[in-house]
Amino acid sequence: MLINELSKRTGVTIHTLRYYENLGLIKGNTDETVKSNTYKQYDEILVETLSWIIASKKAGFSLAEINTLLQEWFDEKLTLSAKVEIVDKKINEVDLKIKQLKEVKKFLLEAKKDVEKGLC
Amino acid sequence: MLINELSKRTGVTIHTLRYYENLGLIKGNTDETVKSNTYKQYDEILVETLSWIIASKKAGFSLAEINTLLQEWFDEKLTLSAKVEIVDKKINEVDLKIKQLKEVKKFLLEAKKDVEKGLC
DNA sequence: TTGATGTATAGACTATACTCTATACTTGTA
DNA sequence: TACAAGTATAGAGTATAGTCTATACATCAA
Numbered sequence: 001m002l003i004n005e006l007s008k009r010t011g012v013t014i015h016t017l018r019y020y021e022n023l024g025l026i027k028g029n030t031d032e033t034v035k036s037n038t039y040k041q042y043d044e045i046l047v048e049t050l051s052w053i054i055a056s057k058k059a060g061f062s063l064a065e066i067n068t069l070l071q072e073w074f075d076e077k078l079t080l081s082a083k084v085e086i087v088d089k090k091i092n093e094v095d096l097k098i099k100q101l102k103e104v105k106k107f108l109l110e111a112k113k114d115v116e117k118g119l120c
Numbered sequence: 121m122l123i124n125e126l127s128k129r130t131g132v133t134i135h136t137l138r139y140y141e142n143l144g145l146i147k148g149n150t151d152e153t154v155k156s157n158t159y160k161q162y163d164e165i166l167v168e169t170l171s172w173i174i175a176s177k178k179a180g181f182s183l184a185e186i187n188t189l190l191q192e193w194f195d196e197k198l199t200l201s202a203k204v205e206i207v208d209k210k211i212n213e214v215d216l217k218i219k220q221l222k223e224v225k226k227f228l229l230e231a232k233k234d235v236e237k238g239l240c
Numbered sequence: 241t242t243g244a245t246g247t248a249t250a251g252a253c254t255a256t257a258c259t260c261t262a263t264a265c266t267t268g269t270a
Numbered sequence: 271t272a273c274a275a276g277t278a279t280a281g282a283g284t285a286t287a288g289t290c291t292a293t294a295c296a297t298c299a300a
Contacts, residue, residue, distance in 0.1 A: 108210055
């Protein structure tokens with residue numbers, strides 16, 4: 001699909017998609033047989049990749065971190081066990097973030113209790 | 121306490137503390153009776169406030185969001201029920217973020233399963 | 241009392257993640 | 271075939287969150 005469709009299907013603006021492509025997070029391919037233009041084709045799978053990128057961003061991961069994981073994921077030189085290790089590390093990071101959010105929630109619940117008791 | 125002690129007890133650099141003070145997240149008070157200097161005194165409670173700010177930041181909230189909540193929290197014009205409502209809203213946001221993180225984790229667990237099956 | 245260290249203010253600089261503009265070429269529709 | 275809309279590239283501009291530097295004055299220990 002062209003960039004316009006990818007944008008519409010992911011909710012990510014064309015500008016941002018090009019920015020991501022410059023960073024290496026996604027990649028479109030120009031059809032070499034077409035000589036009249038240099039329009040890039042984006043693969044179906046990128047819709048899924050982008051939805052993961054968006055979720056990861058919302059979860060607080062930087063584009064650099066997301067990029068590193070994607071590069072390692074598609075790096076054919078890495079062994080299966082190396083990949084499993086990388087993903088496991090990321091899962092631990094996610095678990096840590098969840099723990100931190102639960103801390104924040106605890107703070108908020110205490111604050112709520114205080115205000116209900118009229119302490120604030 | 122002076123800014124140096126606040127920095128050491130919170131792990132936040134003096135520069136960043138001053139940046140936060142400019143934004144209004146924290147506030148030190150110069151002792152009017154002391155004429156020789158304009159050193160600011162920071163209250164004990166700020167150690168706790170800052171640990172909450174740090175946790176909230178790690179959890180993905182912006183300084184602007186954190187600031188808004190703090191301002192509302194110490195706004196004496198707000199009724200108790202208004203404050204409870206504000207905190208409840210924030211708790212919902214935290215729950216949403218936890219949900220998003222669990223989504224990311226699901227993605228990662230699926231990816232791990234795929235790689236273990238040799239699909240990648 | 242002098243020199244290292246601490247504090248305050250203002251402003252410059254940096255990194256991240258966009259967001260927009262300019263320019264140029266292409267495509268599709270009336 | 272004219273022209274609006276789409277695509278590509280490069281580069282400028284913006285917002286957020288620091289981070290650092292310069293300048294000036296204060297404090298404290300030797």
